[in-house]
Amino acid sequence: MPLxxxxxxxxxxxxxxxxxxxxxxxxxxxxxxxxxxxRKCVLFTHDTTLYSIFVPGLKKPExxxxxxxxxxxxxxxxxxxxxxxxxxxxxxxxxxxxxxxRSNNRRVLGSMNEMRFHVEVDVEDAGGLDRIDxxxxxxRLNRTPWSAVGYRYAVDCISGHLAGP
Numbered sequence: 546m547p548l549x550x551x552x553x554x555x556x557x558x559x560x561x562x563x564x565x566x567x568x569x570x571x572x573x574x575x576x577x578x579x580x581x582x583x584r585k586c587v588l589f590t591h592d593t594t595l596y597s598i599f600v601p602g603l604k605k606p607e608x609x610x611x612x613x614x615x616x617x618x619x620x621x622x623x624x625x626x627x628x629x630x631x632x633x634x635x636x637x638x639x640x641x642x643x644x645x646x647r648s649n650n651r652r653v654l655g656s657m658n659e660m661r662f663h664v665e666v667d668v669e670d671a672g673g674l675d676r677i678d679x680x681x682x683x684x685r686l687n688r689t690p691w692s693a694v695g696y697r698y699a700v701d702c703i704s705g706h707l708a709g710p
Contacts, residue, residue, distance in 0.1 A: 547642040549573035550615065551649055556587065559608045560645060569646055572639060574615075575653045579661055582674050588664065589615060590657050592650055594702035595691050597660055598622045599682060601674050612643040625680045626687070626700055632707045656693045660686060 556578040671677035690696040
């Protein structure tokens, strides 16, 4: 079953015609295009756990291969969070086939709007996109208690999700 990345309208305008059926089923992430310092950035957020990945400064060729960009950044993020090799492999296995479709979850989008604010503040505090420590930003983002997941940390939620029942 493919992994779905549910994109906002702004992001769909940036990626070539890779749109899957909006009613497709499967594990999904949401993705939103952010413009920070006039540069295009993407915030990916796992629907169930709100685990998030921020990818700054994307250019047109990277949007053409957004599935690969996502997989590479997910790998980095899981390494930053010191997940076991087994859990990283499990997460990456789910990314073998990625399909893009329209966003469909207002709860996740609302949480992503809050995250956007946090990202913008952190970037400004660091002195800009070129100066921010992405691993540190990632840690703060995924160690903020979000109401949509019962005020738990997203990193703990994704750990449980990947470990399975």
